[in-house]
Amino acid sequence: xxxxxxxxxxxxxxxxxxxxxxxxxxxxxxxxxxxxxxxxxxxxxxxxxxxxxxxxxxxxxxxxxxxxxxxxxxxxxxxxxxxxxxxxxxxxxxxxxxxxxxxxxxxxxxxxxxxxxxxxxxxxxxxxxxxxxxxxxxxxxxxxxxxxxxxxxxxxxxxxxxxxxxxxxxxxxxxxxxxxxxxxxxxxxxxxxxxxxxxxxxx
Amino acid sequence: xxxxxxxxxxxxxxxxxxxxxxxxxxxxxxxxxxxxxxxxxxxxxxxxxxxxxxxxxxxxxxxxxxxxxxxxxxxxxxxxxxxxxxxxxxxxxxxxxxxxxxxxxxxxxxxxxxxxxxxxxxxxxxxxxxxxxxxxxxxxxxxxxxxxxxxxxxxxxxxxxxxxxxxxxxxxxxxxxxxxxxxxxxxxxxxxxxxxxxxxxxxxxxxxxxxxxxxxxxxxxxxxxxxxxxxxxxxxxxxxxxxxxxxxxxxxxxxxxx
Numbered sequence: 284x285x286x287x288x289x290x291x292x293x294x295x296x297x298x299x300x301x302x303x304x305x306x307x308x309x310x311x312x313x314x315x316x317x318x319x320x321x322x323x324x325x326x327x328x329x330x331x332x333x334x335x336x337x338x339x340x341x342x343x344x345x346x347x348x349x350x351x352x353x354x355x356x357x358x359x360x361x362x363x364x365x366x367x368x369x370x371x372x373x374x375x376x377x378x379x380x381x382x383x384x385x386x387x388x389x390x391x392x393x394x395x396x397x398x399x400x401x402x403x404x405x406x407x408x409x410x411x412x413x414x415x416x417x418x419x420x421x422x423x424x425x426x427x428x429x430x431x432x433x434x435x436x437x438x439x440x441x442x443x444x445x446x447x448x449x450x451x452x453x454x455x456x457x458x459x460x461x462x463x464x465x466x467x468x469x470x471x472x473x474x475x476x477x478x479x480x481x482x483x484x485x486x
Numbered sequence: 487x488x489x490x491x492x493x494x495x496x497x498x499x500x501x502x503x504x505x506x507x508x509x510x511x512x513x514x515x516x517x518x519x520x521x522x523x524x525x526x527x528x529x530x531x532x533x534x535x536x537x538x539x540x541x542x543x544x545x546x547x548x549x550x551x552x553x554x555x556x557x558x559x560x561x562x563x564x565x566x567x568x569x570x571x572x573x574x575x576x577x578x579x580x581x582x583x584x585x586x587x588x589x590x591x592x593x594x595x596x597x598x599x600x601x602x603x604x605x606x607x608x609x610x611x612x613x614x615x616x617x618x619x620x621x622x623x624x625x626x627x628x629x630x631x632x633x634x635x636x637x638x639x640x641x642x643x644x645x646x647x648x649x650x651x652x653x654x655x656x657x658x659x660x661x662x663x664x665x666x667x668x669x670x671x672x673x674x675x676x677x678x679x680x681x682x683x684x685x686x687x688x689x690x691x692x693x694x695x696x697x698x699x700x701x702x703x704x705x706x707x708x709x710x711x712x713x714x715x716x717x718x719x720x721x722x723x724x725x726x727x728x729x730x731x732x733x734x735x736x737x738x739x740x741x742x743x744x
Binding site for chain 2: 285287288289290291292293294295296297308309310311317318319320321322323324325367368401402431465466468469470471483484485486
């Protein structure tokens with residue numbers, strides 16, 4: 284570890300008292316909810332929206348908006364961490380657990396590629412999507428998820444950097460091997476654990 | 487691996503001529519301690535910092551570096567800043583930084599750093615919002631969002647003068663124009679709040695007319711839009727409406743950093 288000290292730096296935006304242990308290394312506390320997207324915001328109509336799981340599965344399937352909304356929803360209080368350095372604490376989403384969705388398709392591969400309306404992709408090991416650690420969410424803090432934050436539905440995987448929580452999610456493709464998604468092909472880490480500061484290639 | 491010029495360009499790249507690698511390394515990014523060699527006050531709240539690096543690699547125009555500050559008790563703060571200088575400036579980079587009043591890193595850079603100070607950085611990073619010689623290309627910049635776009639322009643002028651880049655640059659008021667002396671005929675400037683006395687150019691927010699005035703053909707052009715989320719959202723929707731394909735519209739949004 285470098286022992287470099289920045290001359291005359293004291294730190295003026297330290298996390299609020301009691302929250303230090305919840306801010307991963309290199310992150311800062313942010314009260315707002317910044318928007319980051321690689322291209323124009325797609326506007327997805329719930330009349331034609333579907334969420335599908337296919338690929339290496341026993342029984343591929345897809346849900347319409349009505350079918351999806353008939354599934355059991357849960358509240359997801361969480362902290363989120365963006366690779367651009369901000370962390371937002373004590374926020375909440377509402378959606379359907381990936382455990383519920385994956386149960387119906389019988390996944391056989393160990394990895395998944397999430398894909399989104401607008402063409403975005405991001406890769407995740409399947410084990411990061413199970414055991415109550417990932418959701419497809421349609422509400423943020425009691426309101427329908429806005430288009431700029433990924434509405435009508437986005438993936439939510441709060442224990443990884445937030446680029447893994449694909450906005451405008453359209454489905455998951457289950458794969459036998461790990462393949463890079465959009466940011467993972469453009470210099471960002473394949474896994475993206477904020478507590479290990481897995482930001483870029485070779486971190 | 488990223489090339490600095492497009493494959494369709496047959497001429498040797500400047501780096502080949504200089505005997506430097508044409509390819510950015512796939513694994514850049516260890517923390518290193520650079521030295522501030524020049525500071526330019528661009529506008530009342532924007533400064534450019536020239537940083538000499540012990541381990542320098544050529545960046546792609548549009549890439550960023552991370553800056554890390556460390557307090558004596560070990561507390562650290564990191565932020566990302568776009569590179570403003572051409573990758574032909576061997577051995578150093580220039581970062582242009584907007585001073586945010588509630589910022590932590592930008593206020594330090596502005597209020598504390600002097601020439602000769604050391605600063606910890608790593609990069610260059612991210613290979614999406616980068617110019618690889620696409621021509622024609624429409625650059626849409628709002629406020630300090632012009633920084634990576636100026637990197638593209640500076641590099642184009644030195645490395646690919648035949649490439650056709652046009653910049654539409656939106657600022658609120660005259661004292662917020664960064665790189666004023668470097669804006670040439672490729673640039674359309676618009677003032678959204680206050681125009682200078684006697685100004686006969688564009689005023690008001692970016693709209694379809696101004697975007698069309700830049701003269702980039704939507705059928706063949708690429709778009710790079712950078713600025714606040716509001717600016718980028720407007721700019722990218724205008725570009726879509728003008729007929730640019732969504733996959734050729736790349737955006738970079740400046741969230742609240744500091």
